[in-house]
Amino acid sequence: MVGGGAAGFFGAITCAQFNPEATVLLLEKSGKLLSKVRVSGGGRCNVTHHCFVPTVLSQQYPRGGKQLKEAFKLFGAQETIDWFAQRGVPLKAEADGRMFPVTDNSETIVHCLMQEAQRVGVQIRTGAGVERIAAEPSGNGQSLFSLKLSSGECVMANKVLVCTGGNPKTQGYDWLRELGHAIQEPVPSLFTFNVPASPLKELQGVSVPRAKVRVAGQKLEYEGPLLITHWGYSGPAVLKLSAWGARFFHEQQYNFTALINWIPDFTEETLREHLQAYRQAHPKKVVSANPLFGLPQRLWKVLAALAEVAAETRWAELPGKSTNKLVEALLRMPMEVKGKTTFKEEFVTCGGLDLSSVHMKTMESRVQPGLYFAGEVLDIDGVTGGFNFQAAWTTGYQAGKAMAESLA
Template sequence: MSVELDLISLKVSNKRIAIIGGGAAGFFAAISAKQHEPEASVTIYEKSNKLLAKVKVSGGGRCNVTHACFEKSALSKFYPRGGKQLRKAFDQFYTQDTVDWFTNRGVELKVESDNRMFPTTDNSQTIIDTLMEECKRLGIRIALGSGVSQILRQPNLLSLTINNQELLFDKVIVATGGSPKTQGFDWIKALGHTIQDPVPSLFTFNMPKEKIKALMGLSVPNATVRVQKTKLMQSGPLLITHWGMSGPAILKTSAWGARLLSDLGYQFAIHVNWLGNLTEADFRAKIDDHMQQYGKRLIRNKNPFLLPQRLWDYLIEKVAIDSDKPWLEIGKKGVNKLLNVLLNDQYEVSGKTTFKEEFVTCGGISLAEVDFKTMESRVCSGLYFAGEVLDIDGITGGFNFQAAWTTGFIAGKHSE
């Protein structure tokens, strides 16, 4: 039996709209649908007993609502898949619209140093409450424990099988999120849609054989990560964990390389420039200047690059430099060792780690089969898509939520 929450009494309407999925895209699609067609009956069907689960855990429980990028063509470049299509979609709803939408409902957003945007409360419950209250105000029904197992075409209608019960709708918006397995899309594939095989995106790198894991919890503000024998290279903060490496530099690399790294079986080597984009010439100039000023200081005690002390100790030990010697005695060989470990440090990756609650996939509904002016299927009239069920994914930083708000708004808006 499904559990239905009747949030407000509904006016009788001939138009019936079903939203499949109670996540960010689903809620935004439902709200948009009701705003654009106030007399329609709008229901969100969620197969679990939880709503807005990713919103709850996003950003460490603070909800990274969007990213402070207010130029549409620049915004679209943060999506390894779907950027071209989203560029057109952003003409209808983009970052500023998101900020305005929440601001108009009493939720102020703040911009952090890395341009991620959060509610000023630093609490994801603020976003959840706002979406829930908007559904209540508009009279949107929410049905928990209501899994949709089949969609069938009927003359001018779509039939949904929900908990073994057949219901008819004029419009259906699928916002079920990503699936780790292709089989999770079988019920949509049955309508004739092409599915791009899902593989993980936004994952961390496991390094079971690397000693650097002993530095877990340590981070550097700007490192450059390059995957050996590929063109994959990304920069940003890097975090050392008890299983390997994480942080934006790693997550961005995993997003842009989602399919390639899957093809490699998550067995590959990475090179890390611990100094960001510092070149060899700049490195040597910095060392020369450092030795002139601090040549008599011990290598261990005077770090010219302001790296965390534990990382500095680890790296100079890794290349067998005697840290108890003064800088003037490091020698040409020592400088070359230091250059290599700081600008081209190598680690073996064997596996990945994904966080179930924040799981992001590369793959889903083929974008060629969706009209991004309306988010309607080109294969099945009356069927619309929003969010990660599409073959769209962004890098870390609020981009996946922005895609959810944008596609949800458009899917709800159009009913042609």
């Protein structure tokens, strides 16, 4: 097993469980194991998502969802919950569907995986970076693999599972190209929008539970919680939109116009009707001092100012021109995006090993039998909310099981 992250550990443990006679060795290039698991969810570890319908779960993956649909029927969110529960680590669901260990501590997950690996006999070596994998024919028609380590040492293996994670640089996949695999160029996913000229900078920390963000001139849009930051905009609506539009945004060099709809339940027609009815019912109320639609007071005040509504203007005095601008600000407020910011430490890459190079039932290479893949090295990535870890557990489980059975 090459890579000591979530997929590598899950693949190694599964392989050792299904074939106790196999010698399972996990190689990690750094001195740290499960580093992404430790930092996930602000140190709480967002293990999976409370979504038990494979077709619905697969829709949370901008890349790889279609191919994962069948895999989730074998090992999906429920199986992940059961797996950890059987090992003394119950998970809990939060209101937004994210699932964490009840301890709210990622070390609980790390300890569980380490302990289980030890129990089933997985051998672990850190500081053991694999620089090259070569396939050598063996007498039985199968390949024997030679793994050259950064130390110069060579390790021989009958089967190899590659779980090296995503790589932001295309050169990081050259060794897979050398083995004949197709690669989808890596670009960032799950990032926030930098808006240097944002008129809402002073509102950093203000959020709305539901807004729709769409890209001007494109079909790309996403609806969800939105957070105003000192550099621009964040929150699930932006992060998930960044995942679905990862390749488009990269092509645009992260310079584009996005439009914010602060009240996605309204159309322009129903909004104008609502404003007219409110105006008739509350003619003496000051527009900027009385927020509508449950929007935060500070946000409403700035939106009114952007609509050129004078500070003391009452609804009865509101000119038609300002009403039109208020409608625009509520339904189509433009933000000129000039760059991106990585979301916390949870960098996710769109791209990697093309899924056409892999048998999705077993995660075995179509190009090089005996070589398997799992986790973010594949061109699979999910939106934020525990979906990337679920893909790691699922593909790691599939690969580990298939390897164990092929060695039996």
